Amino acid sequence: MGPAAGSVTARYLVYFQYLGTDFNGVAAIRGCQRAVGVQNYLEEAAKRLNSVVPVKFTISSRTDAGVHALCNAAHLDVQRRSGQPPFSPEVLAEALNAHLKHPAIRIVQAFRVPGDFHARHAATSRTYLYRLVTGCHRPDQLSVFERNRCWALRAGCLDVDAMQAAAQHLLGTHDFSAFQSAGSPATGSVRTLRRASVSPDPGSPFVLAQENRLQFWNLEFESQSFLYRQVRRMTSVLVAVGLGALMPAQVKVILESRDPLGRHQARVAPAHGLFLKSVLYGSLGKSSLPGKVPACIPLIDPSS
Incomplete structure (x- = not known):
């Protein structure tokens, strides 16, 4: 199914952190298993964004059960209905945090990125x-x-x-x-x-x-x-x-x-x-990342 007429799809890079104790790793667990991944909670929260197409998180770095993240990353696409402008990164991060149902997960910050950006491959x-x-x-x-x-x-x-x-x-x-x-x-x-x-x-x-x-x-x-x-x-x-x-x-x-x-x-x-601890991206110029970047989250790889 193609994009709805007049709808706008925006891709975001989000940084998030979690204590891994309660999770079977970061990746989503599909089906009826009792085990659950961090991604399950992220995508459940993203349902409240009312995207035309369900939001899927593409995780930069897989972590095992029990492993923590001070700063992991993912990209996601949000397709708003006709006439609605894309969310600002700040609003997106605030909305996701408001709807996250597990206290051990937090969205740290979000950025708009090009439509062909890939959180895993671009790291x-x-x-x-x-x-x-x-x-x-x-x-x-x-x-x-x-x-x-x-x-x-x-x-x-x-x-x-x-x-x-x-x-x-x-x-x-x-x-x-x-x-x-x-x-x-x-x-x-x-x-x-x-x-x-x-x-x-x-x-x-x-x-x-x-x-x-x-x-x-x-x-x-x-x-x-x-x-x-x-x-x-x-x-x-x-x-x-x-x-x-x-x-x-x-x-x-x-x-x-x-x-x-x-x-x-x-x-x-x-x-x-x-x-x-951190994920760096060398393919994104500073002009692509609006807003102030926290010192604890280095987005630009200085060696690239």
């Missing part, structure tokens, strides 16, 4: 953050506000220098088959890892002063795209290095083996410590 960079905490010998020693938001390790410390040395072996363009889980829809396993860092976190605001035995750590990975569970597998291997179970040089051996079933690389870090 030039994605950054993931993985949060660790050491010194947590029992689950009940972790703040209730931090549970499901980091991987709690019993170890009192990590050899961060060794982890950083190991991460250097992952940088650049490689076949990352050794860090890919089965079930990936990707046709190839070569990726370019631009950044891999390990750094101490100044501390969680949700941890009391008397709980100073806990130390938080941030691992960050940047690439244009990642393989299925690649970040969680790389994290698990780097943690093994930090705990002394692997030497940094062994990470290179694992990478070059292209074997995803090895003892260390087959382990997957828990989903609840992972956050999609």
Whole structure:
């Protein structure tokens, strides 16, 4: 069915965030299953926009069950009835937030984009953050506000220098088959890892002063795209290095083996410590993005 006579279709890029604890990933779950994805709630809210054609969200970056997003992205088309002008990005974002039925999802901002823009294919960079905490010998020693938001390790410390040395072996363009889980829809396993860092976190605001035995750590990975569970597998291997179970040089051996079933690389870090931190687009000029862009949401990839 073609566009209704006189109707206007507008495409938008929206940035949104969510705590993934309650969701079976970001992608919509179709049918009568009890599981639900973030996209289900987004599209339910979009029904209230009264678009001539049902609104579908095309998600930039798929995330698994339990994984969070500080900032994911999607594009959507809204076709208003004849005589009605397109929504402004501000009104669109406000309307979606007003009709979202889950408190763990929020639209951060929206922009008008060209009709051929694609949120997944146009992304030039994605950054993931993985949060660790050491010194947590029992689950009940972790703040209730931090549970499901980091991987709690019993170890009192990590050899961060060794982890950083190991991460250097992952940088650049490689076949990352050794860090890919089965079930990936990707046709190839070569990726370019631009950044891999390990750094101490100044501390969680949700941890009391008397709980100073806990130390938080941030691992960050940047690439244009990642393989299925690649970040969680790389994290698990780097943690093994930090705990002394692997030497940094062994990470290179694992990478070059292209074997995803090895003892260390087959382990997957828990989903609840992972956050999609940002999605960058290099194909959009600043003139295409009206309004002020928040500093926490870099839309333009400076390397492009």
